[in-house]
Amino acid sequence: xxxxxxxxxxxxxxxxxxxxxxxxxxxxxxxxxxxxxxxxxxxxxxxxxxxxxxxxxxxxxxxxxxxxxxxxxxxxxxxxxxxxxxxxxxxxxxxxxxxxxxxxxxxxxxxxxxxxxxxxxxxxxxxxxxxxxxxxxxxxxxxxxxxx
Numbered sequence: 001x002x003x004x005x006x007x008x009x010x011x012x013x014x015x016x017x018x019x020x021x022x023x024x025x026x027x028x029x030x031x032x033x034x035x036x037x038x039x040x041x042x043x044x045x046x047x048x049x050x051x052x053x054x055x056x057x058x059x060x061x062x063x064x065x066x067x068x069x070x071x072x073x074x075x076x077x078x079x080x081x082x083x084x085x086x087x088x089x090x091x092x093x094x095x096x097x098x099x100x101x102x103x104x105x106x107x108x109x110x111x112x113x114x115x116x117x118x119x120x121x122x123x124x125x126x127x128x129x130x131x132x133x134x135x136x137x138x139x140x141x142x143x144x145x146x147x148x
Contacts, residue, residue: 090137
């Protein structure tokens with residue numbers, strides 16, 4: 001009988017679970033409704049801006065964590081030097097990045113092991129819209145920006 005060795009690779013089980021609302025804006029609105037007014041005001045201010053965006057962790061560890069994305073963009077990963085630090089083995093050290101262009105903000109996968117998902121679809125690059133749901137490893141994030 002061949003010896004079975006445990007794999008050092010990790011995988012993310014992507015179930016494609018939906019929420020009560022199927023629309024992207026509906027998911028964001030549902031999340032905002034659960035927040036205290038002070039937090040809601042901060043996020044709503046970002047939603048009115050075309051120069052800034054925000055990622056909000058809405059599922060997984062660190063629920064409620066917010067990451068500001070400026071016109072310089074942001075790196076996402078498990079490395080402590082990442083702008084969006086997601087501390088879990090399901091996230092690659094340099095997992096993805098968000099860039100700003102004249103068309104708005106885009107997410108680009110950096111060759112991560114477990115992939116990057118936007119609205120339950122695996123992507124290598126994707127132009128982000130307000131309310132997009134991003135999954136990186138076991139983290140579920142909402143993208144907030146003035147672009148609809």
